[in-house]
Amino acid sequence: MxxxxxxxxxxxxxxxxxxxxxxxxxxxxxxxxxxxxxxxxxxxxxxxxxxxxxxxxxxxxxxxxxxxxxxxxxxxxxxxxxxxxxxxxxxxxxxxxxxxxxxxxxxxxxxxxxxxxxxxxxxxxxxxxxxxxxxxxxxxxxxxxxxxxxxxxxxxxxxxxxxxxxxxxxxxxxxxxxxxxxxxxxxxxxxxxxxxxxxxxxxxxxxxxxxxxxxxxxxxxxxxxxxxxxxxxxxxxxxxxxxxxxxxxxxxxxxxxxxxxxxxxxxxxxxxxxxxxxxxxxxxxxxxxxxxxATLPELPRAKNQRFMEEYELTAYDAGVLTAEKAVAEYFEAALKKLPENISPKSLANWMTGDLFSLMNQADTTVADLKLSPEALAKLIGLVAKGEINQSTGKTVLVEMFSSGKSAAEIVEEGGLKQVSDEGFIADLVKQILGENPDAVESFKAGKETIINWLFGQVMKKAAGKANPNVVRAELDRQLKEA
Ligand SMILES: [Zn+2]
Structure with a gap:
């Protein structure tokens, strides 16, 4: 043996x-x-x-x-x-x-x-x-x-x-x-x-x-x-x-x-x-x-533990956010500027997802970011308030990352404000349904997933700026009446 x-x-x-x-x-x-x-x-x-x-x-x-x-x-x-x-x-x-x-x-x-x-x-x-x-x-x-x-x-x-x-x-x-x-x-x-x-x-x-x-x-x-x-x-x-x-x-x-x-x-x-x-x-x-x-800072393990308890983050999020002191400091600085109704988890998602992937692509560190913690917090605030939708927010982040401009500036210049006006969205939906009678028929015949395709068509027509919740509700309503 x-x-x-x-x-x-x-x-x-x-x-x-x-x-x-x-x-x-x-x-x-x-x-x-x-x-x-x-x-x-x-x-x-x-x-x-x-x-x-x-x-x-x-x-x-x-x-x-x-x-x-x-x-x-x-x-x-x-x-x-x-x-x-x-x-x-x-x-x-x-x-x-x-x-x-x-x-x-x-x-x-x-x-x-x-x-x-x-x-x-x-x-x-x-x-x-x-x-x-x-x-x-x-x-x-x-x-x-x-x-x-x-x-x-x-x-x-x-x-x-x-x-x-x-x-x-x-x-x-x-x-x-x-x-x-x-x-x-x-x-x-x-x-x-x-x-x-x-x-x-x-x-x-x-x-x-x-x-x-x-x-x-x-x-x-x-x-x-x-x-x-x-x-x-x-x-x-x-x-x-x-x-x-x-x-x-x-x-x-x-x-x-x-x-x-x-x-x-x-x-x-x-x-x-x-x-x-x-x-x-x-x-x-x-x-x-x-x-x-007296000069000792909080050490990685203690910080990791605190992030999980105090901010209710997953072990993964806490791990990546505390692996480097500068990243942890950035997170906490942004958190201080975040509107109260937004959870730390949401900030963690923006950072570990979109921001980290931009940093990886550009091979840059948090110390070199053009985007301040306050600026990131403001962007997330705009999305939370519904002034821009989530997907526009991601596009704005890319622009902020490369130009250092504020979210408000980019939204203003690009006319990216989210449209929630129900009358406007109802007209758009009506137009799309009118242009696609086959899709409407297959919906009525029971193919409910076609609604996702129609949703995509409406959003495209609105150049991505329509409020997705309003669009979904309106699509539901008009299809049921069709
Ligand atoms: Zn010497």
Whole structure:
């Protein structure tokens, strides 16, 4: 009988902190794509002998924010250590990190999975500095030290995830939190968040911890998913064939969609960590902790829950409206301007349906919208009051989206006001019935669905502006009398 296996996955997430300056010097944190290489470098971050690092206070505060959001205990004292190794992208010959006493420990993050939710424990959150960037080109290697010394937060989970889906859900939930806290742009393409996955497999239902491998430098959710899935399968095959998984560090080959061995795994003692003699212990006292706690915004999960309860939205609507802070703020700003008789659900429909699809087509974000929350609320108000009908409203939205004009202006200029005048509509209906005697006959013969076609004809004649309720009532009345 074949043994069924289950994966055991832990994630290390490296997130750059979007401070103005680097972790231990005053060099600017610059855009990794657009900035000229080696333009933001000084003697400290290029590792000149005799220079002294100074801790960036804001980076520490950002780290504390994340730690608090993950319900970690923030250590009153944490220690910066030197992690010694040689690689061309670390000019000092060591990376300043935290080792034995990290900034914070023992937190958790709840993730949404198909069966409901699951709690993933967070082992530690610590501060460190990023490395430079190597580019290999035509047999040469180019070094850019702009990134060397950029504040980096490492968030390490316990191996609590047991599927690719859970790993992705955790990574996404963490990115959402980093963005909500405004400590990281979440811009994965620029490498501001990177994942490392620790993976082993074991017979299902057991609690053994088999040898694990570590996959480095996964720069997108897609890479995380694919590399993890690949590695789980590879290990299962090794075990099924009676072999053993070697402890090693793997890279991910995106083009060929497979992992490859980088080196046999080093142990912590290989780095010969020791406290950095140039940096005093980092003390986070109660007063500081309280100040930072006071700056914490409402987090995605809490907001999601509140949207469902307070606005009676579905889980789906609440989910898409709170996935990004800016979208949630837009929704609530529009809601404040909405006439009282209109439900939040109706606003949610306009946003998640028509507005989001326009934004997708134009590949734009809520921050770039020409259409203010107030303007959207006014449009919905016009439809609710019957000044324009629903389908005209959708056309007006498209125009507002592209021109930034107000709904009232567009309705006025286009003569789009809904016509509810019963006499006018009665004449239109009479005209259409007169032009289509066959349709009237088949209605009388029992083909009642023909009424939809006739409705379409009347609306067309009215250039879409007739009040559909009045048209339906009038059609009913005249057909019964015909
Ligand atoms: Zn510098």
């Amino acid at each position: 074949a043994i069924k296996y289950e994966p055991v996955i832990g994630l290390e997430v490296h997130a750059q902190l979007q401070t103005k300056s680097k972790m231990f010097c005053s060099c600017a944190v610059v855009d990794s794509v657009s900035e000229t290489p080696n333009n933001a470098v000084c003697p400290v971050c290029s590792g000149m002998p005799g220079t002294l690092p100074v801790v960036n206070q804001l980076a520490v505060e950002y780290g504390i924010r994340v730690a608090l959001a993950l319900e970690c205990q923030v250590n009153p004292v944490s220690i910066f250590a030197r992690k010694n190794y040689f690689y061309p992208d670390i000019p000092k010959g060591y990376q300043i990190s935290q080792y034995e006493q990290p900034l914070a420990e023992n937190g958790k993050l709840n993730i949404k999975i198909a069966e409901g939710q699951k709690t993933i424990r967070v082992r530690r959150v610590h501060l460190e500095e990023d490395t430079g960037k190597l580019t290999h080109l035509n047999g040469s290697s180019l070094i850019d030290l702009n990134r060397a010394g950029v504040p980096l937060l490492e968030i390490v989970s316990e191996p609590d995830m047991s599927s690719v889906e859970e790993a992705r859900a955790y990574a996404e939930a963490l990115r959402d939190i980093l963005r909500y806290l405004e400590v990281n742009s979440g811009d994965m393409e620029k490498g501001v968040i990177r994942f490392e996955a620790n993976i082993s497999v074991r017979p299902e239902g057991t609690d053994v911890l088999n040898t694990r491998v570590e996959i480095k430098n996964l720069n997108s959710f897609r890479a995380l998913e694919r590399a993890t899935a690949f590695e789980i399968q590879r290990q299962e095959k090794v075990l099924e064939a009676g072999g053993q998984v070697d402890q090693e560090t793997l890279g991910w080959d995106e083009d060929n969609e497979k992992t490859y061995s980088q080196r046999s795994k080093e142990d912590a003692h290989d780095y010969r960590y020791f406290p950095d003699p140039d940096l005093p212990p980092l003390v986070v006292d109660k007063a500081w902790l309280e100040r930072v706690t």
